[in-house]
Structures are given as C-alpha cells and as structure tokens.
Amino acid sequence: MSRCRETAGILFKHRCNAPIIGNCVQCQKPVCATHGKPHGYGVICVSCLRNEVADPYKRGSYAYLRDDPYFFWYYREDSWFSDPYGAEDYALFDAAESDFGADVGDDWAGS
Amino acid sequence: MGRQLSAAERRFLIYALGGGSGHAVRGALLGAALAELGYGSRVLVPEGRGELVRSLGGEPFQCRATTSPVELRRSLEQSILEHAATDLVVDTFPEGLLGELDGDPPCVRMQLVLRARRDRQSPRFLRALGRYRRAYDLEPHLGWLCAPDADRVSAFGPVARRLKRETTEHDVLLVAGEPTFEPFFERLARRLEACGYRAASARPGEFASAGRHRLEPLLGTEALSTRVVVGPAGFNLTYELAALGVWHVAIARPRRYDDQALRAGRVAVACRSPEAVERRVLQLLASRAARPSGQRVRAAEELAERLVQ
Numbered sequence: 001m002s003r004c005r006e007t008a009g010i011l012f013k014h015r016c017n018a019p020i021i022g023n024c025v026q027c028q029k030p031v032c033a034t035h036g037k038p039h040g041y042g043v044i045c046v047s048c049l050r051n052e053v054a055d056p057y058k059r060g061s062y063a064y065l066r067d068d069p070y071f072f073w074y075y076r077e078d079s080w081f082s083d084p085y086g087a088e089d090y091a092l093f094d095a096a097e098s099d100f101g102a103d104v105g106d107d108w109a110g111s
Numbered sequence: 112m113g114r115q116l117s118a119a120e121r122r123f124l125i126y127a128l129g130g131g132s133g134h135a136v137r138g139a140l141l142g143a144a145l146a147e148l149g150y151g152s153r154v155l156v157p158e159g160r161g162e163l164v165r166s167l168g169g170e171p172f173q174c175r176a177t178t179s180p181v182e183l184r185r186s187l188e189q190s191i192l193e194h195a196a197t198d199l200v201v202d203t204f205p206e207g208l209l210g211e212l213d214g215d216p217p218c219v220r221m222q223l224v225l226r227a228r229r230d231r232q233s234p235r236f237l238r239a240l241g242r243y244r245r246a247y248d249l250e251p252h253l254g255w256l257c258a259p260d261a262d263r264v265s266a267f268g269p270v271a272r273r274l275k276r277e278t279t280e281h282d283v284l285l286v287a288g289e290p291t292f293e294p295f296f297e298r299l300a301r302r303l304e305a306c307g308y309r310a311a312s313a314r315p316g317e318f319a320s321a322g323r324h325r326l327e328p329l330l331g332t333e334a335l336s337t338r339v340v341v342g343p344a345g346f347n348l349t350y351e352l353a354a355l356g357v358w359h360v361a362i363a364r365p366r367r368y369d370d371q372a373l374r375a376g377r378v379a380v381a382c383r384s385p386e387a388v389e390r391r392v393l394q395l396l397a398s399r400a401a402r403p404s405g406q407r408v409r410a411a412e413e414l415a416e417r418l419v420q
Contacts, residue, residue, distance in 0.1 A: 084302055085385035089295040092362060093383050 004032035008046040010069045024048055037068075046070050055086075116197060121419065122151035124196035124219075126187070127164075128174065128208045131369075133347045135160040136167060137224070137411070138202055140272060143168030144415035153194045155187065167272075177209075184211035191217055200224060200418055203368070205239035205246075216242050222418055223247070225264065226346050227255040227370040240264070247417065249346075252406070253377050255370060267417065268409050271350035281311040282396055286342030288364065295385060299341070302389055308396055311337070339395050341388060344375035353378060354408035358395045360388055378406055 004016040006029060018032035024045035036043035044052075053062050053071060065071040123145050127138025138154040142164070145152040154169045157176050164171035172194070174186045184207070191199065198220045205223050206213050213235065223246035230236055237258050240246065248256055251266030258264075283303055285296040293312075300310040340352055344361040346369065352359040361379035363371040375381035380395070382388040 084298055085295065088291075089298065089385040092291060092295055093385070 002030045004035055005029045006031050006035035006045045006047065008035065008050070008070065010072070037065075118149045118419070121197045122195055123153075123198045123200055123418070124172070124191055124194050125152065125154045125169075126199060126201040126204075126207075127154050127156050128183075129157075129203060129368075130366075131345060132160060132163055133345055133369075134202050135163050136272070136347055137270065139164040139167035139169030139171075140270070140411035141200065141224075141415055141418075142170060144411040145418070146170075147412065148415055148419060150415075150419060151194070153190065153196070155190050180207065180209040180211040180213075183207065183209050184214070187211065188217065191219060198222065198418070201243075203228070205243060206235050207239075210235065212239065212242075220244055223264075224249060224270075224414070225256070226250050227253050227373055228368050229366070229370045230368060231255055231258065231370075245418075247414065250374070253370075253373050255373060265417075267414065268407055269346070269350040269353070270411050270414050271347055271354055271408050273354055273408075273410060281337050282308040282339065283310040283392055284337040284340045284342075285310060285312045286340055286348065287313060288343040288345065288348075292342075292362075296341070299385070299389060299392075303392065306393060308393075339392050341392060344371040344379055344381070345369065346374070349374055349378050350406070350408045353402075353406040356402045356404055358402045360391050360395070362388065 002020045004018045004020055006016055006024075007013045016032055016035060018034060020030040021033050021036050022043045023030055024036070025039055025042040026044055026048040029045050029047075031043060031045045035046050037046065037049055038044075039049070049062070049065070050071070052058050053065060062071075123142070125138040125142050125145075127134040135154070135156045138156060142152040142154040146168070152170065153172050154164050155172045155174055156164055158173045161171040161173045172190045174183070174190070177183055177186075187207075190196070196219055199217060200222050201207075201212070202224050203226055204212075205225075221243050223240070223243040225246055225248050227250045228236060240258055240263070243263075246264040247267040248264050249267055249269050251268065256264060283300075285292075285300060287293050287296055296312050300312060303310045337357065339358040339360060340348075341360045342348055342362065343364045344359075345364075349359060349361065359379040361371075361375035361381050363375040363381060365371075372381075380391050382391055
C-alpha cells in the first residue's frame, strides 16, 4: 500500500508514511488524511498549499487555514502584514526603474 | 524692424496639446492671465478638454486627436487664422507634438514654455529650440536642459495654480492619476488606517473623465489640505503641492516626454517601492514636520507679463 510522501511538519520536516487518501492535485504526491487538504474535487498537499498561501493575492482566499496548525505561521499577524503588497503594486514602480517610458504608446496620452 | 503692436492688436494662441491635462491647465491659466492683461488669447487643446479650459478662465480651440503631423499642422494653421493670432506660445513641444512644427515656422511670433523632457538630447528637440524668439524654462532647478542653445532659454521657474488650504478630516490623500494605482492605494489606505491615520482616495472616476486613461485631475482645494499626498510626479500636482507646502510622496510614472523621475527626485519625496511609500508617509505623519518651502512656484500672471514684453 502507498504511503504518504509529504514531509511538511508544523515546525520541522519529518517522514510521514501514513496511509494515503489520494494524490496532490498539483504535484501528484501521495498524501495522507493529515497532509492532504480538500481542494476542489481532490486533495492538495501541505507543501503546495503553503506555496499558494505565500502568495499575498491568494492568501485571502485561504483565510480558513489560519486555524490550521500547519499554516499558523503563515497567518500570524505580523507575517500577514509584513508583505501586504503584490506584483501589481511593485509593477507601478518597476516602470520607473527599467527602460523608463518604453512601455508608453506612441500617442498623445503618454506625453 | 516691424512696428510694435499694441495690446489690442496682439492676439495670443497658446499651443497646449498633449496627453494628460497638465498642458491644458497651464495653457488655460496663461490664457486667462493674458486676457486679464488685455490681450486676446485662445488655448489650443485636444478635443474634450474645452470645458476644463473654460472652467479655469481660458477660451479653448479644440483640436481632434490625430496621428498625422499634416493634419495637426492644418488644425494649428486654422486656429491661427481663425483667431487672427499674432503670437504663438508653444507649451513643451518646440517641434510640435507630432513634429508638425518642424517645417517652415508660421508667420507669427513664436515663444516657448518648457518643462523637463526626457528626450532633451534628441536632435529634433535641439533643432526645434533654435526656432523660437524666446523660451522660458519652467524647471531650471532640475538642471535638465543642457542644449547648445540653452543660453537662449530664460530660467523662469514652475508655474502652477495657487490653491487655498482648508481644514480637512484626512491625514493622507492618495491621488490615483491612473486606474493602475487603485489596487495599491486600497492596500496602502488599509495599512495607514491600521496605524490610526485617515486616508482618502481620489479615484480617477471622481474626476471628469474623457476616456479610460484620460483624467482631469482638478483637485479640489479641500482635497489638497491633507498633510501628505501620495501620487504621480506630474508637473501640476508636484508644483501645486510645493506651493501649498503639502508633503508629496511621489511615484514617478513612465511618460514618453515628461521626466517624472527627475522631478520626483528633486522636488518631491520620491519612492521606488510600495514599502518605501508606506514608510515615508508614516515617517512624515509621525514627525509632524512641515514641508520646507524651498521651491518657489510662480503665478501664470508673472509668465504672461514676460510673454507680452
């Protein structure tokens, strides 16, 4: 019987080897009931879900995870606020950094 | 040498074409100031900006936006003829926005009003400078103009509206010059409010809009009474805030000609990341320091007096 291949822990990584309930919908890793989180019609592993939660744009959609010990550190108050801005915000400034004005169309609006 | 024309005989056409509304605002102020002095004046602006010019006391000529220099030159000539202009005051583009002034100059006195241009070294710009009887640099403090003919250009200084300060219930005003600012400003406002400050957003939709990216940033006086304004480093906003003594945390926007990066760095508090904006706003609010009144901002009337000499 296949065993869980997820190694993510609450504080430290460790082997699991618990019986699996399915494969992660993103990385196809076999996961157990502890490491497999419901995701659409399938399950997603803790590692992949952490990647999702790390994205400030997506974090709000996974707010229910704030009470899950595997994600506690991702939703600590200072962690939540330490990176409030996303790629869209940085893009406002990037325009001024590299090849300033190159993205402006050849029309009156960019003058 | 020709006879000196009297005030009644001289008629000014102000070339205020360009994107954004900065040219139109400046042109309208100048047109109104010339009219006050007794000179006939009209302001050539893109279609859709007529109301803006009228609201500031100017008389507009509206010109259809085009990509054809020939068509634009024809519109300009028609405006000169219709107004019986004796003087043409060109704002920012000595060569014309589409290069339509590159050919034979029209048979009127030509004067030039310049702000910092990114393409200051381009041969076309440098060539065009030499065609003007007089030129006034509105941003000499930026040291941007290093043309061979730079000595023909008089250092004048920035011209902007003088707005009155009023009491306000907000600490910070976020001026979204473009729709792309809005998501960032929403997040920034939340962060500032979490720190106990009141932030207001001036969204593009709140201004009279003439298209998705065309704004009429006629900031109300009450809006400019906040302690800190976060917004782009366009000419008008930057110098209106400098005149008011309101801190301006500037986000330089890419423009084909307008050198917002240079202006932001020299005149405002330039920030290059979302975190930097937040940090500087919080620093300024916490320190309660007044903005130093280092930058002299002049009235359009002063420029009008120079143009009629």
